Amino acid sequence: MADRGTSIRIEGLTAGYGRGHILESISLAIEPGELVSLLGPSGCGKSTLLRVLAGLHQPTSGEILFAGQSVNRLPAEQRRTAMVFQRPLLFPWLSVAGNVGFGLKMRRVPVAQARQQVAEALRMVHLEGYADRRPTELSGGQAQRVALARALVTAPELLLLDEPFSALDENLREEMRQLVRQLQRQLHITTIFVTHDQTEAALLADRIGLLLGGRLAQFAPPRQFFTAPATPEVARFFGWQVIETPDGISALRPELVQVRHQTSPPFSASVPPLRGTLRSVADLGLRIRYAIELETGGMIEITCLETAEDGQTPLRRQPGAPVRLDFPPSALVHFPAR
Numbered sequence: 001m002a003d004r005g006t007s008i009r010i011e012g013l014t015a016g017y018g019r020g021h022i023l024e025s026i027s028l029a030i031e032p033g034e035l036v037s038l039l040g041p042s043g044c045g046k047s048t049l050l051r052v053l054a055g056l057h058q059p060t061s062g063e064i065l066f067a068g069q070s071v072n073r074l075p076a077e078q079r080r081t082a083m084v085f086q087r088p089l090l091f092p093w094l095s096v097a098g099n100v101g102f103g104l105k106m107r108r109v110p111v112a113q114a115r116q117q118v119a120e121a122l123r124m125v126h127l128e129g130y131a132d133r134r135p136t137e138l139s140g141g142q143a144q145r146v147a148l149a150r151a152l153v154t155a156p157e158l159l160l161l162d163e164p165f166s167a168l169d170e171n172l173r174e175e176m177r178q179l180v181r182q183l184q185r186q187l188h189i190t191t192i193f194v195t196h197d198q199t200e201a202a203l204l205a206d207r208i209g210l211l212l213g214g215r216l217a218q219f220a221p222p223r224q225f226f227t228a229p230a231t232p233e234v235a236r237f238f239g240w241q242v243i244e245t246p247d248g249i250s251a252l253r254p255e256l257v258q259v260r261h262q263t264s265p266p267f268s269a270s271v272p273p274l275r276g277t278l279r280s281v282a283d284l285g286l287r288i289r290y291a292i293e294l295e296t297g298g299m300i301e302i303t304c305l306e307t308a309e310d311g312q313t314p315l316r317r318q319p320g321a322p323v324r325l326d327f328p329p330s331a332l333v334h335f336p337a338r
Contacts, residue, residue, distance in 0.1 A: 005033035006157040013062030033188040037205035082151035088143040090135040097131035121153040248337040256331035274325040
């Protein structure tokens with residue numbers, strides 16, 4: 001199968017069901033051969049955006065362009081997209097080969113050519129020898145591989161994956177992630193992957209599009225969400241501790257914080273520490289979770305290794321003790337007052 005992939009540009013896209021809007025003014029550009037994860041909580045519009053791109057749902061307004069050409073009026077069967085859903089949705093009365101080749105049959109591809117393409121698709125997903133099996137003879141992971149092969153066999157320019165691994169256990173999910181990434185790089189196919197799992201998005205994606213409340217909150221490489229969140233809402237979604245300060249709002253990366261006694265020697269950080277009072281502790285085995293009331297107001301939770309410093313009693317034995325939060329400059333992001 002030849003390398004393939006198209007650029008995608010979305011301009012001011014609004015879409016919904018009935019009178020309500022689920023997506024509001026979405027604009028983004030995806031490069032040919034890029035793998036993008038759409039991330040966000042349930043109901044934020046991730047799957048709706050996939051359906052609009054596939055031509056299965058009409059937008060209220062906005063423009064969708066594949067390789068610079070508008071596809072708004074192009075029916076789904078002419079868009080050269082393929083979609084893999086949460087469930088494999090295999091036809092139980094067809095064999096594995098019959099399921100994989102169904103799209104080719106609908107396109108009237110010659111039988112000999114279709115047989116060759118099906119065999120190649122099954123080889124790519126490591127299911128050689130499974131062509132004659134029925135869906136009922138497959139495990140969950142094997143069934144989802146068949147669904148992936150069925151999508152790839154038609155040589156789409158855009159592959160859409162709607163949480164395809166959510167029903168699998170973690171070991172199978174990791175196996176499928178690796179397979180998808182391997183095939184995506186091999187085929188150089190433009191891919192959009194919907195997930196609600198931050199780790200999955202970070203592992204797979206070249207860039208992540210975070211949807212919050214139907215809007216694109218940030219579109220950036222995975223690392224940027226952990227180093228430079230665009231808004232307090234983005235920071236909170238990615239596990240930053242968001243705190244209000246007199247001059248605005250700040251976000252603190254909790255795993256980079258050290259919780260120390262206020263009388264401990266100064267930390268070698270170039271930023272002023274935060275101070276507060278320890279309110280509660282939770283023993284998590286190798287780590288301790290501290291709930292701290294800050295002097296500037298508000299509560300913050302920090303999970304880190306417990307250490308006894310300077311011969312003092314470990315903090316977890318001292319609820320109510322004054323504490324200091326030390327951290328490097330990279331652990332703090334400030335958002336000006338709105």
